[in-house]
Amino acid sequence: xxxxxxxxxxxxxxxxxxxxxxxxxxxxxxxxxxxxxxxxxxxxxxxxxxxxxxxxxxxxxxxxxxxxxxxxxxxxxxxxxxxxxxxxxxxxxxxxxxxxxxxxxxxxxxxxxxxxxxxxxxxxxxxxxxxxxxxxxxxxxxxxxxxxxxxxxxxxxxxxxxxxxxxxxxxxxxxxxxxxxxxxxxxxxxxxxxxxxxxxxxxxxxxxxxxxxxxxxxxxxxxxxxxxxxxxxxxxxxxxxxxxxxxxxxxx
Amino acid sequence: xxxxxxxxxxxxxxxxxxxxxxxxxxxxxxxxxxxxxxxxxxxxxxxxxxxxxxxxxxxxxxxxxxxxxxxxxxxxxxxxxxxxxxxxxxxxxxxxxxxxxxxxxxxxxxxxxxxxxxxxxxxxxxxxxxxxxxxxxxxxxxxxxxxxxxxxxxxxxxxxxxxxxxxxxxxxxxxxxxxxxxxxxxxxxxxxxxxxxxxxxxxxxxxxx
Numbered sequence: 001x002x003x004x005x006x007x008x009x010x011x012x013x014x015x016x017x018x019x020x021x022x023x024x025x026x027x028x029x030x031x032x033x034x035x036x037x038x039x040x041x042x043x044x045x046x047x048x049x050x051x052x053x054x055x056x057x058x059x060x061x062x063x064x065x066x067x068x069x070x071x072x073x074x075x076x077x078x079x080x081x082x083x084x085x086x087x088x089x090x091x092x093x094x095x096x097x098x099x100x101x102x103x104x105x106x107x108x109x110x111x112x113x114x115x116x117x118x119x120x121x122x123x124x125x126x127x128x129x130x131x132x133x134x135x136x137x138x139x140x141x142x143x144x145x146x147x148x149x150x151x152x153x154x155x156x157x158x159x160x161x162x163x164x165x166x167x168x169x170x171x172x173x174x175x176x177x178x179x180x181x182x183x184x185x186x187x188x189x190x191x192x193x194x195x196x197x198x199x200x201x202x203x204x205x206x207x208x209x210x211x212x213x214x215x216x217x218x219x220x221x222x223x224x225x226x227x228x229x230x231x232x233x234x235x236x237x238x239x240x241x242x243x244x245x246x247x248x249x250x251x252x
Numbered sequence: 253x254x255x256x257x258x259x260x261x262x263x264x265x266x267x268x269x270x271x272x273x274x275x276x277x278x279x280x281x282x283x284x285x286x287x288x289x290x291x292x293x294x295x296x297x298x299x300x301x302x303x304x305x306x307x308x309x310x311x312x313x314x315x316x317x318x319x320x321x322x323x324x325x326x327x328x329x330x331x332x333x334x335x336x337x338x339x340x341x342x343x344x345x346x347x348x349x350x351x352x353x354x355x356x357x358x359x360x361x362x363x364x365x366x367x368x369x370x371x372x373x374x375x376x377x378x379x380x381x382x383x384x385x386x387x388x389x390x391x392x393x394x395x396x397x398x399x400x401x402x403x404x405x406x407x408x409x410x411x412x413x414x415x416x417x418x419x420x421x422x423x424x425x426x427x428x429x430x431x432x433x434x435x436x437x438x439x440x441x442x443x444x445x446x447x448x449x450x451x452x453x454x455x456x457x458x459x460x461x
Contacts, residue, residue: 001378001379001419001420002374002375002376002377002378002400002420003376003377003378003379003397005376005377045376045377045399067265070265070266070269071269071272072269072273074270074441074442074443074444074445074447074448075399075442075444076399076401076439076442093263094263094265095265096263096265096266096269098263098401098442119299120298120299121298121299121300121403122373122403123373123375123401123402123403124298168373168375169375197362197369197370197371197372198371198372198373199371199373199375199376222371222375222376223376252377252397
């Protein structure tokens with residue numbers, strides 16, 4: 001039986017991990033490779049690296065990070081942020097990443113999903129969706145550009161379209177819950193789970209082990225992603241997995 | 253020396269680095285003449301079956317692989333590289349494979365026996381059910397989790413080639429083999445310690461350096 005995946009996410013800027021990491025026991029807490037190793041040892045099932053570099057040099061540095069992670073670790077990882085063309089996808093995957101995550105670039109030019117899926121297979125193409133609930137419309141709306149720009153798409157329609165175009169997985173972030181630490185956005189996840197037949201990664205809102213339990217048992221998410229709860233050592237991947245295992249959720 | 257068959261369709265970087273971590277000498281070659289003097293071979297693969305067969309053919313690897321297997325050289329197929337070893341695939345119409353194992357590659361039905369839909373691709377960590385633990389390739393590999401990511405699956409009537417399976421609405425052939433030809437549906441280089449153990453067993457036990 002397929003196990004539920006726990007995925008730490010690392011924000012990387014100009015080759016360094018950002019967001020006040022509190023790992024005192026490693027030599028260089030800003031080094032993405034060192035942190036990746038820590039999470040691997042804790043039992044992380046996958047890793048996501050989100051490149052938030054603004055400069056061209058930063059993007060090039062990201063490829064070095066990808067190569068180093070692929071050289072030293074034997075778990076799959078996804079790279080997102082600034083991947084705009086088929087060439088970007090090729091470069092990222094050929095240097096050892098397993099998947100790319102497309103966000104604004106896929107909304108701007110949806111054919112990019114199909115181009116990537118045709119070339120490497122759907123399993124390499126993750127479409128990341130930033131969702132915010134719109135009270136007036138009574139549904140979730142897709143935001144791009146790091147959550148700054150609303151689009152015309154409802155999340156449910158865009159998720160369906162992305163899968164139709166070739167997305168092999170949906171990384172669904174609730175902007176309403178992000179940073180709140182009060183649990184994943186279960187109604188949002190349920191709405192998307194109902195309309196797509198590809199794996200869905202829940203993101204935004206993880207504050208405790210219980211929240212992971214809820215997202216796996218109540219809406220049957222395939223994977224759950226978190227950043228600060230792991231970075232600030234509020235818990236570890238290992239603790240979350242032990243909690244889940246004790247309660248009958250299948251984890252590795 | 254392990255020869256990694258480079259026909260333009262694999263994540264060669266990760267598998268090369270995995271061999272380096274195991275201290276196994278290897279070389280990459282995109283033409284048969286570059287890989288003539290190796291002791292064993294790895295056939296990687298990511299992408300679509302028809303593209304891969306065409307690329308193997310364009311690089312002149314189809315007769316090469318068949319000949320090396322006939323001469324008794326060990327071969328390990330990874331992921332799509334495993335699927336290529338079967339007789340055919342229904343991916344992109346009916347495409348002929350290398351025919352080293354009986355059976356064909358079919359798409360996951362996406363609906364279970366009770367008519368209930370399930371997700372495709374089969375993506376994530378799933379547990380191995382080892383059926384032939386006594387084989388050299390399976391040394392120290394137990395009921396462990398390995399990382400799968402595939403939409404097509406091997407279907408064979410020859411149970412003797414199944415070294416290990418995984419349960420995803422059907423028995424997924426996870427590790428297969430016969431004599432010196434072996435393969436896994438998952439990427440050993442992305443499957444943590446059990447994956448590295450399989451690679452080590454292949455490179456250090458099955459291949460005579």
